[in-house]
Amino acid sequence: IELSTEYNGESIHVLGFFNKENYSNPKLNKILEEFKEKRIARAYKLVDNLKKFHNIELDINKVLSNGKDTIARPHIAKAIIDAGYPYDHEYIFKNFIGNNCPAYVPSTKLSTIEGIKLLKEFNALVFLAHPILVKKTPINDLIKLGFDGIEAIYFRNTESDTIKLINLAKENNLYI
Numbered sequence: 346i347e348l349s350t351e352y353n354g355e356s357i358h359v360l361g362f363f364n365k366e367n368y369s370n371p372k373l374n375k376i377l378e379e380f381k382e383k384r385i386a387r388a389y390k391l392v393d394n395l396k397k398f399h400n401i402e403l404d405i406n407k408v409l410s411n412g413k414d415t416i417a418r419p420h421i422a423k424a425i426i427d428a429g430y431p432y433d434h435e436y437i438f439k440n441f442i443g444n445n446c447p448a449y450v451p452s453t454k455l456s457t458i459e460g461i462k463l464l465k466e467f468n469a470l471v472f473l474a475h476p477i478l479v480k481k482t483p484i485n486d487l488i489k490l491g492f493d494g495i496e497a498i499y500f501r502n503t504e505s506d507t508i509k510l511i512n513l514a515k516e517n518n519l520y521i
Contacts (some may be wrong), residue, residue: 346376347474348464349417352457352490353482359460360496361469373467380414380434383453390417394448395425399441403428417452418442470520475499477506484513494520 346361346368367373388408395401403424409418413425418483422437432440442446456473464471472494478501488495497510498521514521 346469348380348460349452349454350457350460351454352487353483354480356454357457357479357482358474359457359464359492360472360474361467362472363463363469365467366477373463380453384412385409387450387452388421390450391418391421391442391448394450395421396440396445398447401425401430401441403430410519436501450495456467456488458490465491471496472496473521475501477502481517484510488513488517488519492519497521 346363348359348361350357350359365404373489375450383503385513389405390404392403392408394401403421407427408421408424409416411423418438419434421442422434426430426434440446443449461471464508470493471491473479473487473492474496476487476495477499479487484495495510495514498507499512513519
């Protein structure tokens with residue numbers, strides 16, 4: 346599972362890897378269903394704001410069909426492109442749905458500490474996802490929050506990034 350959390354004013358993604366049947370715990374699934382419902386409500390509001398502020402009309406059912414288990418801004422961007430608007434992903438985020446844009450709707454996020462705690466409550470191994478995308482917070486500060494591992498190998502890493510992250514994981518006895 347990947348949770349979108351917040352730490353130090355920025356989005357931190359947390360990966361949870363479950364062993365055996367821990368992921369099917371009814372309590373965990375109830376919590377995840379609540380997250381999903383909040384994301385769907387956010388998608389409706391984003392679609393409304395796109396119409397209101399940018400005259401971009403989207404079929405909410407097509408937006409919802411873009412996401413399997415959760416709806417996030419990349420699904421909205423895909424729906425805009427699929428609807429035939431002449432914008433690319435980067436332009437859409439920068440001008441329409443990025444932070445501080447008129448159509449932007451903040452998501453309800455757990456703190457990173459709460460996300461780690463939640464996943465560990467259900468015996469997941471918890472990894473810091475794509476640390477290369479973290480801009481404001483030193484990775485060493487995040488590691489101290491209780492991660493079991495880091496996603497040291499990621500398609501957007503440079504070769505140098507990957508080497509640094511692998512070494513960081515080894516130095517801190519973390520899974521890669």
